[in-house]
Amino acid sequence: MEDWKAFLAERERRQLLRRLVPSSGRAPALAVRDGREYVDFSSNDYLGLSSHPALVAAAREALDRFGVGSGASRLMSGDLAIHHELEDGVAAFKGCEAALVFNSGYQANTGILPALFGRRDAIFADQLCHASQLDGALLSRARLLRFRHNDPEHLERMLVKHRGAFGRALVMTESVFSMDGDLAPLAPLLAACRRHRCLLMVDEAHATGVFGPQGRGCVEAEGLAGQVDLVMGTFSKALGGFGAYLAASRTVIDTLVNTARSFIYSTALPPPVIAADLAALRLCLAGRRAERIYCDGPARFGRRCARRGGPSAARARSSPSSWGRAPSPSPSRRRSRAGDSSRCRCAPRRSPKGRPGSASP
Numbered sequence: 335m336e337d338w339k340a341f342l343a344e345r346e347r348r349q350l351l352r353r354l355v356p357s358s359g360r361a362p363a364l365a366v367r368d369g370r371e372y373v374d375f376s377s378n379d380y381l382g383l384s385s386h387p388a389l390v391a392a393a394r395e396a397l398d399r400f401g402v403g404s405g406a407s408r409l410m411s412g413d414l415a416i417h418h419e420l421e422d423g424v425a426a427f428k429g430c431e432a433a434l435v436f437n438s439g440y441q442a443n444t445g446i447l448p449a450l451f452g453r454r455d456a457i458f459a460d461q462l463c464h465a466s467q468l469d470g471a472l473l474s475r476a477r478l479l480r481f482r483h484n485d486p487e488h489l490e491r492m493l494v495k496h497r498g499a500f501g502r503a504l505v506m507t508e509s510v511f512s513m514d515g516d517l518a519p520l521a522p523l524l525a526a527c528r529r530h531r532c533l534l535m536v537d538e539a540h541a542t543g544v545f546g547p548q549g550r551g552c553v554e555a556e557g558l559a560g561q562v563d564l565v566m567g568t569f570s571k572a573l574g575g576f577g578a579y580l581a582a583s584r585t586v587i588d589t590l591v592n593t594a595r596s597f598i599y600s601t602a603l604p605p606p607v608i609a610a611d612l613a614a615l616r617l618c619l620a621g622r623r624a625e626r627i628y629c630d631g632p633a634r635f636g637r638r639c640a641r642r643g644g645p646s647a648a649r650a651r652s653s654p655s656s657w658g659r660a661p662s663p664s665p666s667r668r669r670s671r672a673g674d675s676s677r678c679r680c681a682p683r684r685s686p687k688g689r690p691g692s693a694s695p
């Protein structure tokens with residue numbers, strides 16, 4: 335106990351203490367706190383779909399039809415036809431043979447990697463890969479090697495040096511990096527994988543819904559659909575819902591159903607969540623990007639920002655990443671406080687990359 339108290343006090347002293355700050359309500363690009371509206375710089379609900387009437391109606395209908403919970407894991411009795419409908423939709427959306435839904439992006443990454451890779455294998459990860467990817471790699475017990483951020487040449491040198499010592503090998507990246515908003519060089523990474531007999535895994539959490547035709551993501555936008563071995567993504571960001579998926583070959587998906595512990599040993603996502611995710615997918619497939627943006631959210635966001643001297647509407651629309659990101663803790667806290675007083679909600683964020691194995695990135 336004393337250790338933990340000392341840890342918390344030290345965090346406080348260094349202005350690194352994490353705290354929960356509840357809002358009493360939210361809407362696209364808005365947070366409500368103490369009865370006041372704030373422009374929300376901190377959410378991943380890039381298109382405002384979390385409040386879209388189509389998603390809300392789909393969730394409501396599923397609630398009435400199936401109830402609140404799914405009652406069991408998918409392999410017991412929690413499996414519903416709509417889970418499969420969603421998976422078939424995701425597979426088609428991502429141009430892959432099959433897909434599997436996971437309960438969250440964190441559970442996907444920490445389930446997929448240990449299920450497919452082990453002690454004799456290697457995982458080559460971009461240095462800025464998300465914490466869930468790194469945690470998954472650690473759980474797999476494969477050797478984790480990290481290449482410089484967005485540097486395929488560094489990866490190539492590492493593969494030349496280390497690839498031969500391992501059985502299976504995976505190269506892992508995000509397509510849109512969550513904290514920096516930059517894009518991975520997917521084609522050169524894929525070429526390196528092919529040269530060195532590696533699989534490629536791309537985390538499209540921040541690209542899905544935003545990039546590519548109909549929001550299919552960066553893999554599709556770069557003409558690589560069907561070529562990337564493991565395409566992971568979430569419903570919890572631009573798609574406005576919750577949960578995650580992996581799109582891959584039928585063999586990989588069937589293997590995961592049999593071995594991914596986060597899939598096997600967890601209750602299936604509630605039917606209203608699955609129904610809302612399906613509705614979001616249909617919205618994407620239905621039309622142009624503008625039709626996916628709910629309630630003029632980003633435009634309104636831009637106007638509010640401009641009124642308060644913030645970034646322009648164009649920037650608000652174009653950046654899927656949080657540009658309230660803090661370069662260091664103290665300016666972050668200052669900006670956060672300034673944000674509060676100017677009625678812009680800009681939660682201080684620290685990178686979720688961190689040292690692998692560290693609970694406090």
Ligand SMILES: Cc1ncc(COP(=O)(O)O)c(C=O)c1O
Nearest residue numbers: 438439440464512537539568570
């Ligand atoms: C790149 C990336 N992967 C995975 C996740 C985890 O997704 P979820 O929030 O659905 O657990 C996140 C979430 O922040 C992310 O940014």
